Amino acid sequence: xxxxxxxxxxxxxxxxxxxxxxxxxxxxxxxxxxxxxxxxMNPSADVLALSTTEVDLGAIEVGSEITAVWQGKPVFVxxxxxxxxxxxxxxxxxxxxxxxADADRVIKPEWLIMLGxxxxxxxxxxxESGDFNGWFCPCHGSHYDTSGRIRKGxxxxxxxxxxxxxxxxxxxxxx
Amino acid sequence: xxxxxxxxxxKWVEHRLPIVxxxxxxxxxxxxxxxxxxxxxxGSLAGFMLVVQIITxxxxxxHYTPHVDLAFNSVEHIMRDVNYGWLLRYMHANGASMFFIVxxxxxxxxxxxxxxxAPRELLxxxxxVIFLLMMATAxxxxxxxxxxxxxxxxxxxxxxxxxxxxxxxxxxxxxxxGFSVDNPTLNRFFSLHYLLPFVIVGVVILHIWSLHTNGxxxxxxxxxxxxxxxxxxxxxxxxxxxxxxxxxxxxxSAFLFxxxxxxxxxxxxxxxxPLVTPAHIVPEWYFLPFYAILRAVPDKLxxxxxxxxxxxxxFLLPWLDRSRIRSARFRPIYxxxxxxxxxxxxxxxxxxxxxxxxxxxxxxxxxxxxxxVHILILLPLVGLFEKPKPLPASISEDVLAKKGSAGEASxx
Numbered sequence: 143x144x145x146x147x148x149x150x151x152x153x154x155x156x157x158x159x160x161x162x163x164x165x166x167x168x169x170x171x172x173x174x175x176x177x178x179x180x181x182x183m184n185p186s187a188d189v190l191a192l193s194t195t196e197v198d199l200g201a202i203e204v205g206s207e208i209t210a211v212w213q214g215k216p217v218f219v220x221x222x223x224x225x226x227x228x229x230x231x232x233x234x235x236x237x238x239x240x241x242x243a244d245a246d247r248v249i250k251p252e253w254l255i256m257l258g259x260x261x262x263x264x265x266x267x268x269x270e271s272g273d274f275n276g277w278f279c280p281c282h283g284s285h286y287d288t289s290g291r292i293r294k295g296x297x298x299x300x301x302x303x304x305x306x307x308x309x310x311x312x313x314x315x316x317x
Numbered sequence: 318x319x320x321x322x323x324x325x326x327x328k329w330v331e332h333r334l335p336i337v338x339x340x341x342x343x344x345x346x347x348x349x350x351x352x353x354x355x356x357x358x359x360g361s362l363a364g365f366m367l368v369v370q371i372i373t374x375x376x377x378x379x380h381y382t383p384h385v386d387l388a389f390n391s392v393e394h395i396m397r398d399v400n401y402g403w404l405l406r407y408m409h410a411n412g413a414s415m416f417f418i419v420x421x422x423x424x425x426x427x428x429x430x431x432x433x434x435a436p437r438e439l440l441x442x443x444x445x446v447i448f449l450l451m452m453a454t455a456x457x458x459x460x461x462x463x464x465x466x467x468x469x470x471x472x473x474x475x476x477x478x479x480x481x482x483x484x485x486x487x488x489x490x491x492x493x494x495g496f497s498v499d500n501p502t503l504n505r506f507f508s509l510h511y512l513l514p515f516v517i518v519g520v521v522i523l524h525i526w527s528l529h530t531n532g533x534x535x536x537x538x539x540x541x542x543x544x545x546x547x548x549x550x551x552x553x554x555x556x557x558x559x560x561x562x563x564x565x566x567x568x569x570s571a572f573l574f575x576x577x578x579x580x581x582x583x584x585x586x587x588x589x590x591p592l593v594t595p596a597h598i599v600p601e602w603y604f605l606p607f608y609a610i611l612r613a614v615p616d617k618l619x620x621x622x623x624x625x626x627x628x629x630x631x632f633l634l635p636w637l638d639r640s641r642i643r644s645a646r647f648r649p650i651y652x653x654x655x656x657x658x659x660x661x662x663x664x665x666x667x668x669x670x671x672x673x674x675x676x677x678x679x680x681x682x683x684x685x686x687x688x689x690v691h692i693l694i695l696l697p698l699v700g701l702f703e704k705p706k707p708l709p710a711s712i713s714e715d716v717l718a719k720k721g722s723a724g725e726a727s728x729x
């Protein structure tokens with residue numbers, strides 16, 4: 143009996159190479175064709191363009207806060223009282239699930255600026271409530287302190303601080 | 318009993334595409350156990366509800382606008398201006414609940430009578446896939462009216478994927494098409510909510526195909542052995558299913574016409590506000606047991622894993638249950654465990670609807686632990702140690718024995 147296909151010494155045939163090469167090129171081509179259908183779901187150019195928000199701080203009195211909108215998300219801008227700052231700094235050494243000093247969360251201690259999005263499942267926490275007089279998330283019971291750090295409940299992380307800078311004494315640019 | 322058409326036109330078609338014979342075989346002469354109870358009606362009711370949801374959904378989408386500025390008002394437009402719009406929307410909204418009611422009863426029927434055991438493992442898997450698709454479809458449909466519960470439900474559920482280590486945030490942003498739930502999210506949910514029901518239809522066809530390959534289970538759990546064990550599907554079960562449907566429609570109509578908002582939440586009649594979360598958010602009732610499991614764990618990733626795990630372990634049921642007896646009728650210990658498990662699921666549903674505080678947290682944890690203990694520990698063990706009751710020789714013998722004892726009782 144004669145073989146029509148030449149067989150190499152290690153048993154690999156020319157045909158095997160062709161199968162793998164053709165299959166490999168086909169798989170890469172298919173993956174490249176699928177990618178646009180996956181990537182179209184990522185944020186589009188106009189969504190990405192809405193990247194900064196300016197906030198006027200002039201009207202925010204001590205002990206009050208406003209909620210600004212940045213990238214569709216609420217941002218808490220709080221004018222903290224001396225007591226709140228003192229409580230936040232005192233708790234730097236407390237047992238924190240996500241340890242972070244208050245000084246690392248603010249540029250000016252009286253202005254606490256952070257996302258109002260619970261790090262558990264994304265609800266908006268309520269101000270001036272909870273066991274630590276900071277924020278309390280009504281959805282699943284996470285307590286944040288006066289620095290916005292997670293203290294108790296299912297949320298794993300502190301309320302995130304967005305990138306921001308002071309344009310002048312009463313204007314801040316978020317993003 | 319093969320299909321022998323007499324009509325020449327049907328003959329001509331049948332020779333080229335044997336579709337009439339296929340339907341005839343599935344709905345007419347399909348040999349069915351003669352002892353099926355009304356617990357076996359919920360499968361056809363689920364099929365009926367799928368059709369109701371698709372038909373009402375198609376016509377609702379003719380009047381609905383998937384845009385964050387217009388969606389809420391377009392739903393109110395359906396309710397107030399569109400001819401019979403109120404009826405169609407209430408049918409669709411309550412229809413989702415009805416669909417879940419019959420599917421949950423259908424699943425518990427399978428658990429009681431061991432319908433997941435060999436050779437029906439794939440049938441069980443396909444059913445669970447349908448269940449998962451239903452949950453995804455119902456969730457995305459609930460987002461479309463763009464009320465407060467829509468928005469915050471979408472936020473919480475999509476954030477579940479943020480618990481995945483490393484790539485979680487990337488996945489959530491990808492799901493949203495932005496940095497929060499917004500118009501791109503609403504648009505894609507509308508598209509997928511329209512698509513998935515047809516995927517469900519496809520899986521339902523596979524489910525029925527698999528069912529008809531080995532035939533229906535029955536209250537004895539015995540295989541069909543003699544010809545006298547079975548009767549043709551038509552007219553015996555077509556009429557039984559139709560009667561079940563009539564009774565079910567009365568139940569459906571009671572909600573539809575007398576309490577159309579009973580199963581919903583008033584907060585969803587408030588337009589979505591991305592800056593304010595309602596004080597007490599809960600999912601629709603059919604998600605509550607899983608929501609209770611999510612909240613029972615004081616850890617984000619742990620809660621998410623356990624919640625998805627609660628469904629994932631159902632896929633392993635055919636192998637976790639070590640007993641070779643299918644029906645709980647002949648399994649005295651499993652029968653009791655089954656009812657405790659049902660009570661546990663009801664408790665989880667109740668806890669899921671309550672705020673996560675005080676005693677609710679403790680009971681939520683106990684019920685969650687029991688859910689997993691039942692499936693992962695008790696089910697394998699009871700199969701090894703339980704002494705089953707003697708099985709009847711055949712379905713016919715069981716049916717006749719019952720009839721005999723009932724006759725004696727009436728004579729006495």
